[in-house]
Amino acid sequence: MRTTRYLAVAAVALAACQASETQEQMQARIRAESDSARALIEQAAAAFGRLVSAGHADSLALMYAENAVLMPPNMPPATGRAAIRETFAGMLAGGPTTVHLAVGSVVANGPIAIESGRYHMTMQPPAPAPAMTDSGKYLVHWHRVDGAWRMAEDIWNSDVPVEAPAPARRR
Amino acid sequence: MRTTRYLAVAAVALAACQASETQEQMQARIRAESDSARALIEQAAAAFGRLVSAGHADSLALMYAENAVLMPPNMPPATGRAAIRETFAGMLAGGPTTVHLAVGSVVANGPIAIESGRYHMTMQPPAPAPAMTDSGKYLVHWHRVDGAWRMAEDIWNSDVPVEAPAPARRR
Numbered sequence: 590m591r592t593t594r595y596l597a598v599a600a601v602a603l604a605a606c607q608a609s610e611t612q613e614q615m616q617a618r619i620r621a622e623s624d625s626a627r628a629l630i631e632q633a634a635a636a637f638g639r640l641v642s643a644g645h646a647d648s649l650a651l652m653y654a655e656n657a658v659l660m661p662p663n664m665p666p667a668t669g670r671a672a673i674r675e676t677f678a679g680m681l682a683g684g685p686t687t688v689h690l691a692v693g694s695v696v697a698n699g700p701i702a703i704e705s706g707r708y709h710m711t712m713q714p715p716a717p718a719p720a721m722t723d724s725g726k727y728l729v730h731w732h733r734v735d736g737a738w739r740m741a742e743d744i745w746n747s748d749v750p751v752e753a754p755a756p757a758r759r760r
Numbered sequence: 761m762r763t764t765r766y767l768a769v770a771a772v773a774l775a776a777c778q779a780s781e782t783q784e785q786m787q788a789r790i791r792a793e794s795d796s797a798r799a800l801i802e803q804a805a806a807a808f809g810r811l812v813s814a815g816h817a818d819s820l821a822l823m824y825a826e827n828a829v830l831m832p833p834n835m836p837p838a839t840g841r842a843a844i845r846e847t848f849a850g851m852l853a854g855g856p857t858t859v860h861l862a863v864g865s866v867v868a869n870g871p872i873a874i875e876s877g878r879y880h881m882t883m884q885p886p887a888p889a890p891a892m893t894d895s896g897k898y899l900v901h902w903h904r905v906d907g908a909w910r911m912a913e914d915i916w917n918s919d920v921p922v923e924a925p926a927p928a929r930r931r
Binding site: 609615619646658660661662663664665666694696698699700701705726727728730742744745746747748749750756 | 917
């Protein structure tokens with residue numbers, strides 16, 4: 590009889606917990622998780638900039654999940670770390686490059702997070718070509734695997750209008 | 761005394777529930793939530809295509825959250841529904857346009873989801889200009905508000921290389 594009552598009490602307690610988080614609790618938890626993901630993502634953004642300056646395509650690729658998809662503008666997507674490393678190696682072969690990432694919003698819930706932000710980049714091709722600069726926006730889907738955040742999908746595009754092809758001059 | 765024991769039983773039950781989901785349970789829940797978000801997002805992708813064909817910038821903007829950010833290539837981001845509506849109106853003013861969205865991966869956890877996919881678009885400017893086509897990739901951050909999924913951030917870029925400006929011909 591007493592056991593039955595204990596079980597009843599346990600059942601009520603567990604039923605209350607099945608209803609689990611209230612909306613407010615969930616929102617508070619997501620805020621807390623987003624804040625702690627943000628701190629790590631800001632470190633990752635700084636590391637990304639250092640690795641670009643150092644020309645380290647290999648280490649850049651390790652910031653991505655094994656089966657990640659890199660989505661650069663004006664070329665097909667690169668799927669998987671090997672393809673991502675090749676893509677960065679190709680980009681960095683153009684000349685000394687700098688990238689600055691400014692983290693904007695970060696939303697995390699459990700093992701997934703979304704970061705948006707802005708980038709500014711410069712590249713110095715061999716002289717006498719002038720330095721190139723570009724600025725734009727990006728969105729990254731992060732995935733936490735074994736406690737480490739890795740980029741699963743990474744896409745960006747420029748704010749700068751495409752120059753219309755110069756009209757061929759004829760006389 | 762009996763009350764104390766009931767409380768102890770309830771405390772143990774609740775402690776077990778605090779430990780909450782196992783990894784496996786979480787992954788199963790995320791898979792289930794992703795599947796049901798995907799079904800709705802595929803409907804949204806089809807609706808997006810219909811609204812583009814119909815030239816309905818107003819209705820397109822309603823698919824976005826109030827404070828959403830649209831991140832089109834080669835122009836600055838548009839923040840908020842009014843700016844998003846203006847951006848679509850500007851794009852659709854170029855001529856009859858079609859967009860086909862092919863949903864790729866969808867990951868959802870609670871009120872957030874991330875969708876990646878591919879787009880194919882055509883636009884017919886006033887004759888005699890030829891039809892323009894473009895294909896590329898996109899990433900969308902979805903947010904569920906009051907039971908409805910809305911786009912919070914939407915970015916895309918083309919797979920097609922930018923044409924180098926035609927060299928000016930001189931004789």
